[in-house]
Amino acid sequence: MLNSCHTTLIPKYRTNHVAPRQITIIGGRGRMGRLFKEQLSLVGHNVSVLEHEDWEYADKLLNQTELVLISVPIEYTVDVIKRAAKYLAPTTALCDITSVKTQPTQAMLEHHSGPVMGLHPMFGPNIKSLFGQKVVVCPGRNDDSFQWFLDFIKSQGGELIVCTPEEHDQMMVIVQATQHFCRFSLGIFLAQSKVDIQQTLTMSTPNYRQEIDIVKRLFSQNPHLCVDIMLATEERCDAISFLADTYSRLAKLVAMKDREALIQEFDKAQSFFEEKITSFMQPLNTIAIQRDFQPKLHTNISI
Structure with a gap:
C-alpha cells in the first residue's frame, strides 16, 4: 500500500x-x-x-x-x-x-x-x-x-x-500495465473472433458497454505507447506473465467443468475483497475533509 x-x-x-x-x-x-x-x-x-x-x-x-x-x-x-x-x-x-x-x-x-x-x-x-x-x-x-x-x-x-518514484512504479504494475494487458487481450480476442460489436451493444449491459468503450479507446492510441506501457519494466512483464498464468489455470478449470474448484477460487477472491473493501472505500468518505489539504513536496531520493 x-x-x-x-x-x-x-x-x-x-x-x-x-x-x-x-x-x-x-x-x-x-x-x-x-x-x-x-x-x-x-x-x-x-x-x-x-x-x-x-x-x-x-x-x-x-x-x-x-x-x-x-x-x-x-x-x-x-x-x-x-x-x-x-x-x-x-x-x-x-x-x-x-x-x-x-x-x-x-x-x-x-x-x-x-x-x-x-x-x-x-x-x-x-x-x-x-x-x-x-x-x-x-x-x-x-x-x-x-x-x-x-x-x-x-x-x-x-x-x-x-x-516516491519507487512507490509509483510499484502501483503502476497493477493500475496500468496489467489493466492494459487485460484490455489488449480482450481487444485481440474480439478481433480474432470477428465479433459483431454493434450487434452485441444492442443487447448489452452498462458494464459491457463501458468495457467496450475502454477497449476502443485503448486501440485508438499509438500502438507503440500501448506496448511500451506493458514492456516498460521487468516488474510489469513479470506481473503480466503471472496474470496470464492465472488466466490459463482458470481456463483449464473451465475446460474440465470443475465447478467446485471455480467456486473455491471465487470464494478466496471474495474474502480478499471483503477484507480490503473498508480501506479502499474510506478515501471516498473523506473527500470533504481532504479538500483543502496541500501536499508537502519534500521527499529525499538517493541515487
Whole structure:
C-alpha cells in the first residue's frame, strides 16, 4: 500500500491571469506534448517545442527557459534527459511526464544539478482540459521551483497525488500495465473472433458497454505507447506473465467443468475483497475533509 502517498482534491476554479513563464517541451509535437502546450499556452505561458530534428537549436531552446518538460516515449526518456541536461542552466526546472518514474527521476538527479521533479499524468491526450484529472508527483530536488507549475495544474481543477518514484512504479504494475494487458487481450480476442460489436451493444449491459468503450479507446492510441506501457519494466512483464498464468489455470478449470474448484477460487477472491473493501472505500468518505489539504513536496531520493 502507498501509505506515504497524499491525495489532494482541488477546488474547481480556473486562473486567467498568470505571470508568463518560458517553457520548452521536448516532444511537444506528440499527442501528450501538444496537450500540455495547448493548456499552458491558454493561460498565457510562452511554450516552445524541441523535436528530434531541432537539436541544433537546443542551446537557445533549453538554456533560456524556466521549465523543460520531457514528453517522449518511455524507451527514449533517459537518453533524452542525458542529452538535454548538457544545455540546462542550473536554475532551469526539469521534469518528465512518462509513465515510469524511478529511472527517469534518477537520471534527472544525476545529470542535472538544478530543480528536478517526475510527473505522471493519469490520463491520455484526448481530454479537453485538466479538470478532474489526476497527476502523480514524484519530488526530486528544489521542489519550490515547480510550485507555479503545480499551481497551474490545480487551478485547472487537477488532482495531485504525491509519492516516491519507487512507490509509483510499484502501483503502476497493477493500475496500468496489467489493466492494459487485460484490455489488449480482450481487444485481440474480439478481433480474432470477428465479433459483431454493434450487434452485441444492442443487447448489452452498462458494464459491457463501458468495457467496450475502454477497449476502443485503448486501440485508438499509438500502438507503440500501448506496448511500451506493458514492456516498460521487468516488474510489469513479470506481473503480466503471472496474470496470464492465472488466466490459463482458470481456463483449464473451465475446460474440465470443475465447478467446485471455480467456486473455491471465487470464494478466496471474495474474502480478499471483503477484507480490503473498508480501506479502499474510506478515501471516498473523506473527500470533504481532504479538500483543502496541500501536499508537502519534500521527499529525499538517493541515487
